[in-house]
Amino acid sequence: MSTTTAKKQGFLADRANFLDERVGVAGILKEFGRKVFPDHWSFMLGEVALYSFLVLLLSGTFLTFFFQPAQTDVIYNGVFGPLKGAHMSVAYESTLNISFEVRGGLLMRQVHHWAALLFVAAAGLHLLRVFFTGAFRKPREINWVVGVVLFVLGMGGGFTGYSLPDDLLSGNGLRIIDGMIKGVPVIGAYISSLLFGGEFPGEAIVARLYGLHILLIPAMILVFIVVHLFMVVIHKHTHYSGPGRKDTNVVGYPLMPVYVAKAGGFFFIVFGVLMLIAATITINPVWNYGSYDPSPVSAGTQPDWYIGWADGALRLAPSHIETYWFGYTWSWNILLPILVLLVFLVLVAVYPFIEQWVTGDEREHHVLDRPRNAPVRTAIGAAGVVFYAVLWAGAGTDLIATNFKLSLNQVLTSMQILLFVGPVVAFIVTKRVCLSLQRKDQAIVLHGRETGRIIRLPHGEYVEVHEPLNEFEMWKLVDFKDYKPTLARPNAEGKITVGARVRAAFSRFYFEDRIAPVTAGELEAAHEHHGGHDDHAIEAPKAEKKAPAKKPAAKKAAPKKK
Amino acid sequence: MSNQGKSAAKGGAEHTYEGGLAVIPADAIKDPGLEPHRVRMTDKSPKHERAAVRQVASLFVLSFLGSAFSIYAYFAFPITDDLGSVRSNTLFLGLGITLGLMGIGIGAVHWAKTLMPDAEVSEERHQARSSEADRARALEIIKLADEESGFSRRKLIRRSLYTALAAFPIPAIFFFADLGKDQTNNLRHTMWKAGTRLVKDPTGTPIKASDVTVGSVFHVVPDGLVELEEHMLEEKAKAAVLLVRLDPADLKEDPAKASWSYDGIVAYSKICTHVGCPVALYEQHTHHLLCPCHQSTFDVTEHCKVVFGPASRPLPQLPIAVDSEGYLVAQSDFNEPVGPSFWER
Numbered sequence: 001m002s003t004t005t006a007k008k009q010g011f012l013a014d015r016a017n018f019l020d021e022r023v024g025v026a027g028i029l030k031e032f033g034r035k036v037f038p039d040h041w042s043f044m045l046g047e048v049a050l051y052s053f054l055v056l057l058l059s060g061t062f063l064t065f066f067f068q069p070a071q072t073d074v075i076y077n078g079v080f081g082p083l084k085g086a087h088m089s090v091a092y093e094s095t096l097n098i099s100f101e102v103r104g105g106l107l108m109r110q111v112h113h114w115a116a117l118l119f120v121a122a123a124g125l126h127l128l129r130v131f132f133t134g135a136f137r138k139p140r141e142i143n144w145v146v147g148v149v150l151f152v153l154g155m156g157g158g159f160t161g162y163s164l165p166d167d168l169l170s171g172n173g174l175r176i177i178d179g180m181i182k183g184v185p186v187i188g189a190y191i192s193s194l195l196f197g198g199e200f201p202g203e204a205i206v207a208r209l210y211g212l213h214i215l216l217i218p219a220m221i222l223v224f225i226v227v228h229l230f231m232v233v234i235h236k237h238t239h240y241s242g243p244g245r246k247d248t249n250v251v252g253y254p255l256m257p258v259y260v261a262k263a264g265g266f267f268f269i270v271f272g273v274l275m276l277i278a279a280t281i282t283i284n285p286v287w288n289y290g291s292y293d294p295s296p297v298s299a300g301t302q303p304d305w306y307i308g309w310a311d312g313a314l315r316l317a318p319s320h321i322e323t324y325w326f327g328y329t330w331s332w333n334i335l336l337p338i339l340v341l342l343v344f345l346v347l348v349a350v351y352p353f354i355e356q357w358v359t360g361d362e363r364e365h366h367v368l369d370r371p372r373n374a375p376v377r378t379a380i381g382a383a384g385v386v387f388y389a390v391l392w393a394g395a396g397t398d399l400i401a402t403n404f405k406l407s408l409n410q411v412l413t414s415m416q417i418l419l420f421v422g423p424v425v426a427f428i429v430t431k432r433v434c435l436s437l438q439r440k441d442q443a444i445v446l447h448g449r450e451t452g453r454i455i456r457l458p459h460g461e462y463v464e465v466h467e468p469l470n471e472f473e474m475w476k477l478v479d480f481k482d483y484k485p486t487l488a489r490p491n492a493e494g495k496i497t498v499g500a501r502v503r504a505a506f507s508r509f510y511f512e513d514r515i516a517p518v519t520a521g522e523l524e525a526a527h528e529h530h531g532g533h534d535d536h537a538i539e540a541p542k543a544e545k546k547a548p549a550k551k552p553a554a555k556k557a558a559p560k561k562k
Numbered sequence: 563m564s565n566q567g568k569s570a571a572k573g574g575a576e577h578t579y580e581g582g583l584a585v586i587p588a589d590a591i592k593d594p595g596l597e598p599h600r601v602r603m604t605d606k607s608p609k610h611e612r613a614a615v616r617q618v619a620s621l622f623v624l625s626f627l628g629s630a631f632s633i634y635a636y637f638a639f640p641i642t643d644d645l646g647s648v649r650s651n652t653l654f655l656g657l658g659i660t661l662g663l664m665g666i667g668i669g670a671v672h673w674a675k676t677l678m679p680d681a682e683v684s685e686e687r688h689q690a691r692s693s694e695a696d697r698a699r700a701l702e703i704i705k706l707a708d709e710e711s712g713f714s715r716r717k718l719i720r721r722s723l724y725t726a727l728a729a730f731p732i733p734a735i736f737f738f739a740d741l742g743k744d745q746t747n748n749l750r751h752t753m754w755k756a757g758t759r760l761v762k763d764p765t766g767t768p769i770k771a772s773d774v775t776v777g778s779v780f781h782v783v784p785d786g787l788v789e790l791e792e793h794m795l796e797e798k799a800k801a802a803v804l805l806v807r808l809d810p811a812d813l814k815e816d817p818a819k820a821s822w823s824y825d826g827i828v829a830y831s832k833i834c835t836h837v838g839c840p841v842a843l844y845e846q847h848t849h850h851l852l853c854p855c856h857q858s859t860f861d862v863t864e865h866c867k868v869v870f871g872p873a874s875r876p877l878p879q880l881p882i883a884v885d886s887e888g889y890l891v892a893q894s895d896f897n898e899p900v901g902p903s904f905w906e907r
Binding site: 034035036039073079080081099100101102103104106107110139172175176178179180182183184185186187188189190192193194195196197198199200201202204208234235236242243244246247248249250251252253254257258259261262264265266267268269270271272273275276278279280292293294295296297298299300301311314315316317318319320321322328329331333334358359360361362363364366397398408409412471472474475478479481482483484485486507511516517518519520521523 | 579580581582583584585587589590591592593594595596597636640641643645648651652653654655656657659660661662663664666667668669670671673674675678679680682683684685686687689690738739741742743744745746748749763764781783793794795796798799800802832833834836837838839840842843852854855856857858859868869870871872873874875901902903904905906907
């Protein structure tokens, strides 16, 4: 890699030479230029989030040129007829002006809003992908926590942005936040006064949220994204299990040129799709709602999707749980939901450490699990998804009731029950499904794939021909980590600690029901078994046609290659 | 530094960790190694390769046309007084930009997939953990720094530094105190006073008791609220009231509060005692008030007690009477704070 004397080596090389002689990029390029990235559709979820964030920065910057974050009362005199002469805040007026008086303004508002929805959605799905494939295992635990923080920051960015136009719905959202803050013991009402600059709604909140929304939160997201990606580079990307893919290597395509083209192109595709949605589908038509007023009713309204689960948690709290202790009000109907949300997020964030503690596995893991091969983890994930989903659906109890002609009270009570029963059912069902899929894989490895070809044997018996897998297909089904439960063992002082007992109990919970990967011995035995039977005879003539003497060859070929 | 690292990596033994509860079978099936690469049509046939080149270039040209169109659309579809123009401006501008973006995106990906090498390559990974030599050197540096500074040795310096570091952010917390004056006491009072007329929201017309028919509902604010120059919304957020007239036979009144209503007309705070949304969905045949935000339901016949949903307290009742002209007026302010609960309530 000598670039110092490089002249006229081609367009790109000449430009690179110019840069290298000034800032020394050759070293960086040497290190990263051919870095290998594995290919899989599910790895693009995080990319979607990243690109949505870039779109947010671009469209958001445009919006800041026109938006005025002030709540001073003005009388509207713009082009939108229905609101002419109405009192409104400057923030709301400037939002209307962006929508109706700036060419492409509405387009930018809609791109910004859709990109925000997509950002949180993609981050959430990315989080699920990482969870269900075990990509959070060592050495990526810290990056998982960073990811969870990014997801939460995304919600924060979304909410602060949603509140800026100062329309009826966003004001109502802030009213709910105000109510929640007031419910905090001891300091609640005081904090509310600080946040709103006095009594709700005041004239300060939009400007304050604006500062958070356009500076603090995006800056934090940016920093955490940089940390996130930096760690991806350090760890190199995980890959799915497959032939030749190991914990000690990474198999895929080089950054330059393949991933520059693919990932770079994908940015334009994500941007393009967002632009298409924004051009054709209206979102948050604030002109229909009017400026914020604490009094009008707004039935059937919904927050942006990612706030839904928090709103649902508020709705599902039981009646009459507020208490009046020591002369003070304890708003459990608010504290309980907040606590539930916080505990859920903390559990999600620390999950890698819990699992690592249970397995005691200190090795690095770079080959991803297929979800079925970690049945209890997958089941825990499913339970978590159902818990979140019920809270989320809880935010739509009124819409569910009106659209399906049900009693609102029954819908809400069902949700309350479902919040507890749903995750348990999801856990049991998912774990059983995973174990069954593992057994299916095991059967396929041992006996081959069902072909649907029925053959009649000379003595009249009918059997189905099973076609053996080739070694590559087989490897996908047997390459997974297997753990077994442990007993509580005494430590060096001969004592069985509480920690050891708990860990043993957890290990039973995780690995009591386990299906070990098929070993070479078992495979051999299965083939012997087939050989000893008549059905071996059926496979032989078929095998002769396509791949002669498939089975014995496969058996021997494997050890030879390694 | 990098030289040092390299030589150290060679010398340092590979660190291995325990697998914990992992089972490592002795006779595991062996990894067959990477699958043989399958050659693409564009690699085999020059005709397909040329076609792919044409497709990629066409996509880039399409992108150019899209961007050009969006510039045209910016001028061709201006925003006029007709609001329909906003729609066509948004649509055509957006479609042009979409084409401009998608052409580049799909073109680049197509280029990568059809014309760039598609044979997977394998690269070694290294453990995140540094080499033994690097770790030893790092530990040495830490120890040296500790030794040279006396960080561990000089307890006085260390502890005084901790104290100073713990204290220095605290002034910043105080700085937030001027974000707003504590308004907790204001939460206990609203604009309602003895004799304040009940007027319709938003027109501001006073309400005659005789105009309120059984079963009707009025959205009410105190007289004078609309004219407020300052803090109109803050006052409204506390003083909004819902007025309902029931058949007096339906009312199950607490004797202590029986004088708060007038001939079956009752007035309740419209601000939900849960988190403060306006509670104003009135169901006539059940006499229930429903909050649209979180579905707290209040029974108007029984002093708006909570019959369903997350709220805990009944909606505060505004004591009302009739003045000499027959208009509805407040007897006093609410007798308890309205809106969401708070600690000192």
